[in-house]
Amino acid sequence: MTTAPLHVEIDGSPAPDPELLATLMGGYGHFTAMQVRDGRVRGLGLHLDRLDRSTHELFGTGIDAGRLRVLLTGALEAAGRRDAAVRVYVYAGVRVVVTVREPASMPAAPQSLKSVEYWRPAAHIKHVGGFGQSYHGDAARRAGFDEALLTSSHGEIAEGAVTNIAFWDGTSVVWPSAPCLTGVTMALLEPRLPSARRPVTLASLRDFRAAFVTNSRGIAPVERIDEVRFEVDEELMGRVYAAYASAPWEPLEAGRSGGPGSPVWHESSTDAS
Incomplete structure (x- = not known):
């Protein structure tokens, strides 16, 4: 048959x-x-x-x-x-x-984040089908924020909907140790800055002097998470931008396009992550 x-x-x-x-x-x-x-x-x-x-x-x-x-x-x-x-x-x-x-490129203005109770499944993979991220990100923007901040039911912070987040305690750049995607920008910055990974919670936000977010478009300072305000630390951000600028640009090799079973699409929308 x-x-x-x-x-x-x-x-x-x-x-x-x-x-x-x-x-x-x-x-x-x-x-x-x-x-x-x-x-x-x-x-x-x-x-x-x-x-x-x-x-x-x-x-x-x-x-x-x-x-x-x-x-x-x-x-x-x-x-x-x-x-x-x-x-x-x-x-x-x-x-x-x-x-x-x-x-x-990342918007230059300091970002405001709204915490939501959601962690991505298999967070270490940059997988497709991010309905939860899009849902919470859109809801955060409708509420007047720039981005959603993903947390556990106990308020442990993991990452943004389309960003990694880092905090400054005056000595170290602290990356939350909860399950998250290690973004490429984060991976470039972590060894170039005095970094640590440890749990960060909503309850501990006031222990930090500043915060910033990263993704494939770049880096931006954070000015607010929910009702907690952060001053933009210009000295810190200068160090962060300089560290990122020190990462070399790697050339793509020339070659012919496509191949059997390998479609190439072209889009005109703005990249979001």
């Missing part, structure tokens, strides 16, 4: 690749987000390692860094860009999707 092929329609029109669409809609995969400037990426090796490590964990096989470099370079060439916000997604069958968008 012959199995009928999968049929998928989008707004009444047949999808050009229904099997791929079904894979993407399944929501089981992972990604990394990076800023590209003049064909270079800060922490490129960390991004490639993240993709390989998560592919091993989710799908039982690795992904070749050379293949990823070819896909990245090809997507940028096809989009006609040297500067861009780029995401690399990996799905079952090690199907790779690259998105190329306008370059983005």
Whole structure:
């Protein structure tokens, strides 16, 4: 007996690749987000390692860094860009999707965060399908905040909805030790600053002098978490920005775009994480 092929329609029109669409809609995969400037990426090796490590964990096989470099370079060439916000997604069958968008940067203004009771599942993986993050992030913005801060039911702080967070106690930059994604910007800063990892709770916020958030778009100071206010420590932020600037930009290797089973998509929306 012959199995009928999968049929998928989008707004009444047949999808050009229904099997791929079904894979993407399944929501089981992972990604990394990076800023590209003049064909270079800060922490490129960390991004490639993240993709390989998560592919091993989710799908039982690795992904070749050379293949990823070819896909990245090809997507940028096809989009006609040297500067861009780029995401690399990996799905079952090690199907790779690259998105190329306008370059983005972290807002310069100090950020306000609203705490919510939510921790991401498998927090060490930058996985797709972040409904909880989007839900709480949108709710925080509707309440007049810039971002949601994810906490446990006991008020232990893990991370922002799309950021890592760090606190300054006057001696060390303290990164919360609760389960979270170690973002690439965080991974670049941690060894370049006097850093420590330990539990941080909402109840202990007043023990800290300052705070800041990081993600693929950059770094910003925090001015408020719920009703707790922080002064922006200009000296601290200068040290943080200088530490980030000291991380080298790594060039992407030139190569042809695409490959069998490796679609390249191009988007125009603003990168958010």
